[in-house]
Amino acid sequence: MNPTCKKRMGAIRLETMKVVAQEEIAPAIFELVLEGEMVEAMRAGQFLHLRVPDDAHLLRRPISISSIDKVNKQCHLIYRIEGTGTAIFSTLSQGDTLDVMGPQGNGFDLSDLDEQNQVLLVGGGIGVPPLLEVAKELHARGVKVVTVLGFATKDAVILETELAQYGQVFVTTDDGSYGIKGNVSVVINDLDSPFDAVYSCGAPGMMKYINQNFYDHPRAYLSLESRMACGMGACYACVLKVPESETVSQRVCEDGPVFRTGTVVL
Ligand SMILES: Cc1cc2nc3c(=O)[nH]c(=O)nc-3n(C[C@H](O)[C@H](O)[C@H](O)COP(=O)(O)OP(=O)(O)OC[C@H]3O[C@@H](n4cnc5c(N)ncnc54)[C@H](O)[C@@H]3O)c2cc1C
Numbered sequence: 001m002n003p004t005c006k007k008r009m010g011a012i013r014l015e016t017m018k019v020v021a022q023e024e025i026a027p028a029i030f031e032l033v034l035e036g037e038m039v040e041a042m043r044a045g046q047f048l049h050l051r052v053p054d055d056a057h058l059l060r061r062p063i064s065i066s067s068i069d070k071v072n073k074q075c076h077l078i079y080r081i082e083g084t085g086t087a088i089f090s091t092l093s094q095g096d097t098l099d100v101m102g103p104q105g106n107g108f109d110l111s112d113l114d115e116q117n118q119v120l121l122v123g124g125g126i127g128v129p130p131l132l133e134v135a136k137e138l139h140a141r142g143v144k145v146v147t148v149l150g151f152a153t154k155d156a157v158i159l160e161t162e163l164a165q166y167g168q169v170f171v172t173t174d175d176g177s178y179g180i181k182g183n184v185s186v187v188i189n190d191l192d193s194p195f196d197a198v199y200s201c202g203a204p205g206m207m208k209y210i211n212q213n214f215y216d217h218p219r220a221y222l223s224l225e226s227r228m229a230c231g232m233g234a235c236y237a238c239v240l241k242v243p244e245s246e247t248v249s250q251r252v253c254e255d256g257p258v259f260r261t262g263t264v265v266l
């Protein structure tokens with residue numbers, strides 16, 4: 001570990017990570033590979049808080065960890081250009097460095113699942129990436145993985161082939177230009193297998209559907225987004241309300257981004 005490029009602030013790590021590769025995998029969607037010591041501490045479902053390498057951008061940008069390679073100390077992030085911060089990330093290339101805070105958040109609970117269990121993964125659009133590491137780790141333990149992905153159009157489809165290595169994958173598109181026409185509910189409502197756990201990440205409408213559909217499921221999880229400032233639990237910019245409470249709230253950056261269904265107000 002290089003002490004000049006890495007320091008610890010309590011549980012928060014700051015590190016200058018190396019850009020190993022970057023590739024545009026779909027229109028305006030990039031896969032960025034970073035290398036550094038921080039990878040050792042990463043878990044599925046956590047995110048990195050990236051400093052935009054431009055002094056005009058004060059706030060870091062949260063991006064989920066898509067896959068983790070502890071042997072080579074590398075992680076993959078997949079992001080879509082939304083504004084100026086992500087546009088600047090897209091200009092990074094091999095050999096550049098990035099100021100990274102993380103790994104942040106709780107991540108998905110993958111405990112106590114083995115070859116006797118079956119899980120459902122549900123991802124929408126740019127919410128699909130964090131599910132890849134979930135599929136990889138559970139498949140390696142013999143868990144049966146079924147994945148349902150929803151995208152707006154054929155152009156936006158990502159990670160179908162990668163996820164298919166770990167189990168059956170259904171793809172839906174809103175306009176029917178690829179896979180099944182409609183949204184993920186068209187597939188999920190027809191799946192009658194009991195799932196021991198459900199892992200999901202996607203747009204607010206999809207998260208509301210999963211929350212309602214699996215409200216009382218003991219192990220159904222939502223990975224949620226919120227605008228963030230500090231990204232480390234201090235500023236309360238990212239809070240969500242808790243059902244039937246006026247006083248208790250949950251911070252997406254610190255208490256999440258993964259929450260059990262029925263535990264936050266969407
Ligand atoms: C926990 C978490 C994980 C995420 N993972 C991914 C991912 O894996 N891939 C991906 O493409 N995007 C992801 N996002 C969304 C991503 O953070 C935003 O798209 C990004 O911050 C936009 O920055 P920008 O400067 O390009 O856009 P701008 O619109 O210029 O950003 C302005 C400000 O708004 C914030 N902001 C804008 N959109 C969002 C958003 N959707 N969520 C949170 N803050 C936002 C920015 O961080 C910035 O502070 C995630 C968000 C969260 C909260």
Ligand code: FES
Pocket residue numbers: 227228229230231232233234235236237238239251252253254
């Ligand atoms: S962003 Fe500051 S508490 Fe979550």
